[in-house]
Amino acid sequence: MDQPTSEQQKMLYILVTGANSGLGFSICCRLADEFLSTHPESESLTIIFTTRSARKAQDTSRGLKAHLRETSPSASARVHFVPESVDLGDLVSVRALSRKLVHSLPRLDAIVLNAGIGGWSGIHWPKAIWGVCTDLIHQVTWPCYKLAPTGVLTPKQTAVDEPALGSVFCANVFGHYMLAHNVTPLLKRAHLNGPGRVVWVSSIEATWKFFNVDDIQGLRTDAPYESSKALTDILALTSNLPSTAPWSVDSFLESDAELNTHAIHTDAPDASPRSYLSHPGICATSIVPLILPLAWAMVASFWVARMLGSPWHPLSTYLGACAPVFLALASQAKVEAAEEPYHQAGGGRVKWGSSCSRLGVESPACTEVDGWGYGGVVGTPVVEADRLRRRKRGAEQLTKEQKEEFEELGRQCWKQMEELRVQWDEILDRAEARS
Numbered sequence: 001m002d003q004p005t006s007e008q009q010k011m012l013y014i015l016v017t018g019a020n021s022g023l024g025f026s027i028c029c030r031l032a033d034e035f036l037s038t039h040p041e042s043e044s045l046t047i048i049f050t051t052r053s054a055r056k057a058q059d060t061s062r063g064l065k066a067h068l069r070e071t072s073p074s075a076s077a078r079v080h081f082v083p084e085s086v087d088l089g090d091l092v093s094v095r096a097l098s099r100k101l102v103h104s105l106p107r108l109d110a111i112v113l114n115a116g117i118g119g120w121s122g123i124h125w126p127k128a129i130w131g132v133c134t135d136l137i138h139q140v141t142w143p144c145y146k147l148a149p150t151g152v153l154t155p156k157q158t159a160v161d162e163p164a165l166g167s168v169f170c171a172n173v174f175g176h177y178m179l180a181h182n183v184t185p186l187l188k189r190a191h192l193n194g195p196g197r198v199v200w201v202s203s204i205e206a207t208w209k210f211f212n213v214d215d216i217q218g219l220r221t222d223a224p225y226e227s228s229k230a231l232t233d234i235l236a237l238t239s240n241l242p243s244t245a246p247w248s249v250d251s252f253l254e255s256d257a258e259l260n261t262h263a264i265h266t267d268a269p270d271a272s273p274r275s276y277l278s279h280p281g282i283c284a285t286s287i288v289p290l291i292l293p294l295a296w297a298m299v300a301s302f303w304v305a306r307m308l309g310s311p312w313h314p315l316s317t318y319l320g321a322c323a324p325v326f327l328a329l330a331s332q333a334k335v336e337a338a339e340e341p342y343h344q345a346g347g348g349r350v351k352w353g354s355s356c357s358r359l360g361v362e363s364p365a366c367t368e369v370d371g372w373g374y375g376g377v378v379g380t381p382v383v384e385a386d387r388l389r390r391r392k393r394g395a396e397q398l399t400k401e402q403k404e405e406f407e408e409l410g411r412q413c414w415k416q417m418e419e420l421r422v423q424w425d426e427i428l429d430r431a432e433a434r435s
């Protein structure tokens with residue numbers, strides 16, 4: 001790459017996966033809007049968004065530009081949209097995108113790992129109708145009526161011998177994990193907003209009761225989506241602990257591509273990237289495919305839940321984008337200030353969710369996680385807003401023993417994920433050598 005121009009030096013680069021619909025599209029819109037209202041005129045933003053086809057890329061690009069023309073007609077030249085293609089369930093495609101980015105971008109300031117699939121096959125309607133009629137808020141926040149097949153695998157990835165790979169696990173976690181590892185050299189060169197950030201998009205539904213450390217791919221469970229999101233939580237929340245560092249820092253954040261990039265990137269690698277965890281609350285999207293009348297019934301039940309006091313029903317994906325965009329765009333000082341009360345009380349990383357008031361006023365809010373409580377703080381929550389927010393029924397205050405168990409789970413998950421990544425990188429190398 002040529003010497004970066006001064007314009008490139010003042011450019012923020014953010015990658016968003018799965019941008020053609022739902023939350024991903026709104027994350028791109030909101031990134032543009034918030035960037036223009038918070039960053040000086042001398043700075044500009046490049047949003048690299050991924051889809052799975054040229055047609056989706058074109059439609060998305062058109063939609064994003066139309067949004068920008070509508071919301072910020074005079075400043076639209078400061079935001080650039082760059083389409084890229086990746087199928088996260090196809091590791092060859094993940095590798096191809098990673099290479100392209102590493103060889104064409106000067107850096108990445110943040111990556112928002114949004115794309116995902118539910119993998120559901122249907123809904124247990126009697127359970128759903130009964131649950132929604134008798135226990136609305138709980139059932140439309142932590143539903144227990146979605147049905148999913150067990151043991152669904154991705155198509156074969158390469159022409160060489162390879163182990164089975166879970167379909168939901170690969171699309172939601174492992175494809176992103178490989179991508180994040182591969183683009184680490186770019187994240188290490190982030191400088192406008194502090195260290196590069198890996199922003200995971202999880203779900204409020206994720207809880208460790210769906211997760212089995214002996215089955216991290218969720219191949220033996222009938223809740224592979226919830227398992228994949230629980231794994232996402234465990235990885236992100238334990239990513240900065242000393243006990244996971246041999247894998248999460250010394251291995252995951254070291255990439256072979258580093259050697260190549262020294263030669264073509266003028267900025268030296270700086271601080272290690274940081275992992276953050278977000279979720280959008282509950283939004284009306286097509287991740288659960290429903291025919292139109294049922295989709296409207298779903299929206300109506302979400303709205304009633306919000307009116308009855310649920311803090312986790314933004315409904316609109318633009319409001320749902322609040323937490324991931326906060327983590328991707330806010331200054332490092334702001335993000336650290338938001339997490340500071342938890343650190344002060346002996347906690348760690350926070351699961352930031354898009355919370356919403358009855359009137360539709362959104363804000364990023366700390367979400368209680370089984371085994372991690374509020375931001376990893378043992379005992380009573382330290383932030384008043386957390387104490388006041390409606391909790392999941394049956395939620396208990398975090399104990400020291402539970403936290404230790406969660407940290408140990410994190411250590412085992414990081415170890416297994418790194419072993420799997422190394423194994424798959426070797427398989428991909430072998431397949432490339434043969435072709």
Ligand SMILES: NC(=O)c1ccc[n+]([C@@H]2O[C@H](COP(=O)([O-])OP(=O)(O)OC[C@H]3O[C@@H](n4cnc5c(N)ncnc54)[C@H](OP(=O)(O)O)[C@@H]3O)[C@@H](O)[C@H]2O)c1
Binds near residue numbers: 117201281
């Ligand atoms: N909606 C909610 O209430 C909610 C709640 C909690 C968490 N989330 C999370 O939010 C994220 C976005 O969900 P959404 O509700 O916006 O769903 P959505 O409208 O179905 O969007 C999913 C996006 O991911 C892409 N995608 C799916 N599989 C992919 C793959 N293998 N490779 C690359 N891209 C892939 C889709 O592309 P295609 O169009 O090509 O399939 C689409 O752009 C997901 O991670 C989801 O788990 C959503």
